[in-house]
Amino acid sequence: MGKWIQEAIDQSPDGRISYSDFINLALYSPQTGYYMNNREKIGRLGDFYTTSNLADAFGRTLARWFVHCVKEYSLPPVFCEIGGGTGRLAHSILSYIRQKEPAMEKDLKYFINDVSPFHRQQQREALTEFKYVKIIESIEKLPVIEGIIFSNELYDAMPVHVIEKKQGQLYEVCISLDEGKLIEELQPLQNANIFAFLEDQSLSLTEGQRFEVPLAMVSYIKTIAEHLQKGLIVTIDYGYTNEEWGEPAHKKGSLRGYQNHRMFENVLENPGKMDLTTHIHFDALAHYGTQFGLKNEQLLGQQEFLLKAGILEELCDHDGSNPFSEIAKRNRAIRNLVVHGGISSYFRVMMQTKGIIESMESFPLFG
Numbered sequence: 001m002g003k004w005i006q007e008a009i010d011q012s013p014d015g016r017i018s019y020s021d022f023i024n025l026a027l028y029s030p031q032t033g034y035y036m037n038n039r040e041k042i043g044r045l046g047d048f049y050t051t052s053n054l055a056d057a058f059g060r061t062l063a064r065w066f067v068h069c070v071k072e073y074s075l076p077p078v079f080c081e082i083g084g085g086t087g088r089l090a091h092s093i094l095s096y097i098r099q100k101e102p103a104m105e106k107d108l109k110y111f112i113n114d115v116s117p118f119h120r121q122q123q124r125e126a127l128t129e130f131k132y133v134k135i136i137e138s139i140e141k142l143p144v145i146e147g148i149i150f151s152n153e154l155y156d157a158m159p160v161h162v163i164e165k166k167q168g169q170l171y172e173v174c175i176s177l178d179e180g181k182l183i184e185e186l187q188p189l190q191n192a193n194i195f196a197f198l199e200d201q202s203l204s205l206t207e208g209q210r211f212e213v214p215l216a217m218v219s220y221i222k223t224i225a226e227h228l229q230k231g232l233i234v235t236i237d238y239g240y241t242n243e244e245w246g247e248p249a250h251k252k253g254s255l256r257g258y259q260n261h262r263m264f265e266n267v268l269e270n271p272g273k274m275d276l277t278t279h280i281h282f283d284a285l286a287h288y289g290t291q292f293g294l295k296n297e298q299l300l301g302q303q304e305f306l307l308k309a310g311i312l313e314e315l316c317d318h319d320g321s322n323p324f325s326e327i328a329k330r331n332r333a334i335r336n337l338v339v340h341g342g343i344s345s346y347f348r349v350m351m352q353t354k355g356i357i358e359s360m361e362s363f364p365l366f367g
Helices: 003-011 019-028 056-072 088-100 117-126 192-200 215-226 282-291 302-308 326-338
Strands: 078-082 109-113 133-136 145-152 161-166 169-178 181-188 210-213 228-237 256-259 262-264 275-277 295-301 348-354
Touching: 003 019, 003 169, 019 161, 019 169, 019 275, 056 088, 056 145, 056 326, 078 088, 088 109, 088 117, 109 145, 117 133, 192 210, 192 215, 192 282, 215 228, 215 282, 282 295, 282 348, 295 302, 302 326, 302 348
Parallel strands: 078 109, 078 145, 109 133, 145 228
Antiparallel strands: 161 169, 161 210, 169 181, 228 348, 256 262, 256 275, 295 348
């Protein structure tokens, strides 16, 4: 067990901390948090894959659509990627623009916001050829921009509170210690912000249901909206609508851990050594985005988005004689992004705008 987490519990007046505090400590505590230590997290040598690590065509397709939006809505070519990971997604996007839109690249600004020192170093190494990239450690360091702010698997790694309904009463699931071991402990729900979230979303839990409350996400979308004067916010992640959260399959919530590409339901086992993740709340993202001045445009499955944004344009002809050639492998990766039941079936793309009068009826580009 992480000593820093035990100290936080010991120093708490009640001898317990919320799940939100636990996740924040496990993932983001300096030096000891999962995202703050110096070890591989993404890819074969890490604990999980992201879509951008499976095929460069994912980033190139995003770039194709971003270029379209810059031209369609008269936006400056200013982009901010939040949670840039290894830098591979940024490299794919910027390589496409350099290849296809060299005139646009002359005026391009590209910010990457990432709290992980390890990932920021990986980004510096991956993006040395793009001198205009600016890597920032906090969203507060982003100037107010006109352009596009986007993220790929950002909110799923944010702290959440966990609540549960038992014998007709709502409880917050907290973390305490029992003989030096981390355990869950139910406490009657008292957090006014959680009650407000449930009321805002018109949510009521069924008996025995466990539910994650994304207060950190609500705060973060407000911050993002404040840093966008005009443009788009694009959120790519896995998650559910409020209706889907009520389905029996999701009764126990979605909080999970990942280590060495294995899933763990007990997220208290190895704090700081495994990724912690939850499915995000798309209806809440839309609701609070509206409160903070954003306009909700579309929510699409990632497969549909990629097809409509032209990912099939990335396929290359080849004679088929060598199924292990780079072209053949790349084509297979593209097909895996759009086939039913593939990785894209787990993800959705939410598009929100600010200061843009036109609707996004011009999307899609293809089909």
